[in-house]
Amino acid sequence: MASPMTARVAETTSKPDAIVEVRDICKRYGDLEALRNINLEFERGKLTTLLGPSGCGKTTLLKIIAGLVPSTSGEIRINGKVVTGPGPERAFVFQDFALMPWATVLRNVAFGLELKGVSQAERHRVAKHYIGEVGLNGFEEKYPHELSGGMRQRVGIARAFSVNADVLLLDEPFSAVDEQNRRKFQEDLLQLVEKERKTFLFVTHSIEEAVYVSDRIVLLSPRPGRVSQIIEPNIDRSAAPDVIRRDKGYLDVVEEIWQGLRQYAE
Amino acid sequence: MTLFGMKIPMMASLLFWALLWEIVGRLDMIFLIPPMSSIITTGFDLVATNSWQAASMVTLRSFVLGMALAIGIGVPLGIAMGRFRIVDNIFGLWVNMFVSAPLSALVPVLMILFGLGETTVFVTVFLFAVWIIVLDARAGVMQVPVSLIEMGRSYGASRLAIFTKIILLSALPEILAGIRIGLIRGVKGVVIGQILVSIIGYGELFELYSRSFDMERFWALTIILFAAAMLLSAGVELFEKRIEYYAGAR
Numbered sequence: 192m193a194s195p196m197t198a199r200v201a202e203t204t205s206k207p208d209a210i211v212e213v214r215d216i217c218k219r220y221g222d223l224e225a226l227r228n229i230n231l232e233f234e235r236g237k238l239t240t241l242l243g244p245s246g247c248g249k250t251t252l253l254k255i256i257a258g259l260v261p262s263t264s265g266e267i268r269i270n271g272k273v274v275t276g277p278g279p280e281r282a283f284v285f286q287d288f289a290l291m292p293w294a295t296v297l298r299n300v301a302f303g304l305e306l307k308g309v310s311q312a313e314r315h316r317v318a319k320h321y322i323g324e325v326g327l328n329g330f331e332e333k334y335p336h337e338l339s340g341g342m343r344q345r346v347g348i349a350r351a352f353s354v355n356a357d358v359l360l361l362d363e364p365f366s367a368v369d370e371q372n373r374r375k376f377q378e379d380l381l382q383l384v385e386k387e388r389k390t391f392l393f394v395t396h397s398i399e400e401a402v403y404v405s406d407r408i409v410l411l412s413p414r415p416g417r418v419s420q421i422i423e424p425n426i427d428r429s430a431a432p433d434v435i436r437r438d439k440g441y442l443d444v445v446e447e448i449w450q451g452l453r454q455y456a457e
Numbered sequence: 458m459t460l461f462g463m464k465i466p467m468m469a470s471l472l473f474w475a476l477l478w479e480i481v482g483r484l485d486m487i488f489l490i491p492p493m494s495s496i497i498t499t500g501f502d503l504v505a506t507n508s509w510q511a512a513s514m515v516t517l518r519s520f521v522l523g524m525a526l527a528i529g530i531g532v533p534l535g536i537a538m539g540r541f542r543i544v545d546n547i548f549g550l551w552v553n554m555f556v557s558a559p560l561s562a563l564v565p566v567l568m569i570l571f572g573l574g575e576t577t578v579f580v581t582v583f584l585f586a587v588w589i590i591v592l593d594a595r596a597g598v599m600q601v602p603v604s605l606i607e608m609g610r611s612y613g614a615s616r617l618a619i620f621t622k623i624i625l626l627s628a629l630p631e632i633l634a635g636i637r638i639g640l641i642r643g644v645k646g647v648v649i650g651q652i653l654v655s656i657i658g659y660g661e662l663f664e665l666y667s668r669s670f671d672m673e674r675f676w677a678l679t680i681i682l683f684a685a686a687m688l689l690s691a692g693v694e695l696f697e698k699r700i701e702y703y704a705g706a707r
Contacts, residue, residue: 289608
């Protein structure tokens with residue numbers, strides 16, 4: 192198990208606006224080649240989606256960037272520094288929420304700060320602020336099992352915001368949320384992206400979701416996972432959500448991605 | 458429960474059997490079954506006697522010591538087995554063997570090793586209770602969700618913090634369930650141990666009463682023991698429910 196904050200300083204070579212750089216990342220599980228020569232840069236303040244069919248290694252790549260899974264070769268740089276483990280500049284949002292069932296919403300949201308040794312008053316203040324931001328005011332003293340799936344993931348997102356990381360890594364955050372709540376959630380996420388000005392890396396297998404929320408979409412091809420295409424949807428997000436979902440540009444991008452991915456469909 | 462549209466209280470079945478027992482007892486059919494009312498009055502007299510109180514103290518002492526050792530060794534061993542493969546490999550086979558073994562058969566061996574006294578009873582309690590505590594603690598630690606540990610790591614938790622703040626708390630419902638079953642097994646252990654040693658505690662009393670066909674006292678003592686075991690289990694269950702509530706859905 193890697194100890195936290197193992198970031199070590201290396202020479203900075205990259206463009207100043209790339210906050211996360213992925214260099215020649217390969218990942219093997221024994222004979223299985225999960226990722227082959229991934230090279231990517233993620234721009235500061237943007238929301239980039241990793242999209243691909245199941246088995247393309249998108250979650251593995253996200254976990255390598257998070258420092259939770261070691262890569263076989265290659266390196267990850269955050270703010271120009273090579274990192275080999277988790278660090279305070281990144282926060283992770285889990286597919287299955289990863290909430291502690293014995294702790295209240297407040298304690299779950301404040302947990303990242305608790306681990307950093309922040310005083311209880313201060314971490315509760317920060318946590319309450321983000322509980323409000325994700326729309327869970329009044330649920331501070333509830334336990335996770337008293338919440339719906341969508342609400343639980345809001346707790347997970349509030350926890351990630353609370354530690355004030357530069358980069359938020361979201362691993363299929365809405366896959367366990369039902370469809371209506373999912374749409375509402377996507378809209379709320381866009382508002383948070385606007386407000387918090389952080390860098391988001393987002394893993395999903397939903398094309399519509401990717402096009403709707405992303406500034407940039409990285410398409411991965413499966414077995415072994417490689418970057419097959421990069422698409423920038425350029426959607427005007429100032430429009431109302433319903434307008435966007437019927438916008439021709441939006442629908443065209445969805446179609447373009449589907450054409451790119453249909454070869455992998457069973 | 459409702460019967461013919463009438464609400465029947467929980468204790469009804471118990472009362473029904475007590476009544477049936479009373480009738481059979483009054484009919485004087487079998488000397489083994491004296492009337493329930495006389496068993497109960499004997500029970501109250503029994504509790505007041507010095508011999509019962511002394512036996513209770515001896516029993517309680519062996520039980521508490523044996524359980525304390527079983528929990529003190531069982532929980533850490535189970536956690537270590539759940540966390541470290543090598544520990545699991547070393548102890549796994551033995552624990553699984555002992556958890557299902559007829560341990561009563563070992564008591565005579567214990568008597569040779571530890572003598573005809575409290576030590577043997579204390580070791581019997583320990584042997585009856587410890588294995589299930591180990592297995593449940595191990596299962597609890599092994600079912601901690603991987604993502605919860607990853608969550609701890611990604612938010613910068615030290616190994617110690619992951620252990621104390623995530624793994625231990627996550628495994629707590631299983632650990633407590635193991636302790637509850639261990640307590641029940643421990644009660645069996647203390648009685649079986651004492652009966653086989655048969656010169657101390659309740660074992661001595663049981664031996665005395667059954668030999669002298671003092672059925673009132675024999676049954677009174679049995680009922681007291683049953684009630685004590687049930688109360689003990691209910692107490693832990695109450696505590697467990699609070700924990701399960703927090704652990705709710707996972």
